[in-house]
Amino acid sequence: MSILHKIKTTSFSNSEQEIANYILEHQEEIATLSINNLAKATYSSNASIIRFCKRIGIDGYKDFRLTFVQELEKARHQQSYVDFNYPIDSTDSAQTIAHKMANLTQATIDHCYQELDRHALERMTALLDEAHLIYFYSIGDSEIRGQSFANKMIKLGKHVLDVNYLSDPLPYAKYASKDDCALFISYSGEGFEEYLSILKKKHTKILAITAHRNSKLMDYADEYILIEDLERSSDSIGTFYSQIAFDYILNTLYAMIYSKHYAKNHHNKNTILTAPTGKPVGF
Numbered sequence: 001m002s003i004l005h006k007i008k009t010t011s012f013s014n015s016e017q018e019i020a021n022y023i024l025e026h027q028e029e030i031a032t033l034s035i036n037n038l039a040k041a042t043y044s045s046n047a048s049i050i051r052f053c054k055r056i057g058i059d060g061y062k063d064f065r066l067t068f069v070q071e072l073e074k075a076r077h078q079q080s081y082v083d084f085n086y087p088i089d090s091t092d093s094a095q096t097i098a099h100k101m102a103n104l105t106q107a108t109i110d111h112c113y114q115e116l117d118r119h120a121l122e123r124m125t126a127l128l129d130e131a132h133l134i135y136f137y138s139i140g141d142s143e144i145r146g147q148s149f150a151n152k153m154i155k156l157g158k159h160v161l162d163v164n165y166l167s168d169p170l171p172y173a174k175y176a177s178k179d180d181c182a183l184f185i186s187y188s189g190e191g192f193e194e195y196l197s198i199l200k201k202k203h204t205k206i207l208a209i210t211a212h213r214n215s216k217l218m219d220y221a222d223e224y225i226l227i228e229d230l231e232r233s234s235d236s237i238g239t240f241y242s243q244i245a246f247d248y249i250l251n252t253l254y255a256m257i258y259s260k261h262y263a264k265n266h267h268n269k270n271t272i273l274t275a276p277t278g279k280p281v282g283f
Contacts, residue, residue: 085236181205189215
């Protein structure tokens with residue numbers, strides 16, 4: 001998880017929040033800003049700044065400043081050649097478009113990897129692995145990502161119910177239990193309130209993959225993975241960034257679940273994918 005993301009999402013004390021706000025508003029000045037000058041600018045103390053740094057997992061201001069500046073430089077480099085909303089234009093050749101899309105894909109995965117909370121990933125993996133039944137919720141393009149994830153999980157013997165294809169999914173939420181979990185994939189995190197309230201009452205674990213920390217989905221989530229909000233759904237040529245990001249995270253979760261019981265899963269997969277004739281069938 002990047003420092004910038006931690007500053008935006010960490011819960012600070014009032015004095016620490018003043019420091020966070022100043023840094024976010026004066027990012028370009030941090031490279032030359034001493035701890036004394038930062039304390040003066042934020043009406044705080046050197047000790048407060050050290051506490052702020054430790055709150056986001058860095059020992060001191062010197063290390064914070066170095067890492068922060070390095071991340072800014074990397075972000076500038078990525079943004080210099082990737083526009084997540086309009087990655088191509090009308091004058092691009094086929095080769096240029098292919099190159100730009102390759103850059104967009106790589107930049108998306110790099111962003112996700114840098115932001116990924118390893119501990120949240122491990123906790124979510126454990127809940128999915130232990131769940132008796134996994135309910136899957138999504139809207140729009142994200143449904144396709146979820147179908148691929150569900151298809152892989154079923155081959156490991158995991159019971160996944162894709163509620164998006166049910167004519168009336170509401171009763172299924174009412175029959176969920178504390179031994180189940182519900183996985184929501186949504187960039188906006190909105191549109192699921194009716195299901196979320198029911199699942200919460202049933203003590204079903206709610207897992208979220210979203211880009212919006214302040215969404216309704218996040219109000220209910222027991223565990224979550226956040227991606228950076230880099231896509232404008234109403235002003236882009238396609239949901240490239242969000243779908244690549246969701247694919248990457250879901251594939252990572254699947255790989256971690258596979259790894260937890262590697263020998264068993266490898267055997268099950270090979271058994272399922274072998275036809276009665278003994279010949280392998282498609283995965």
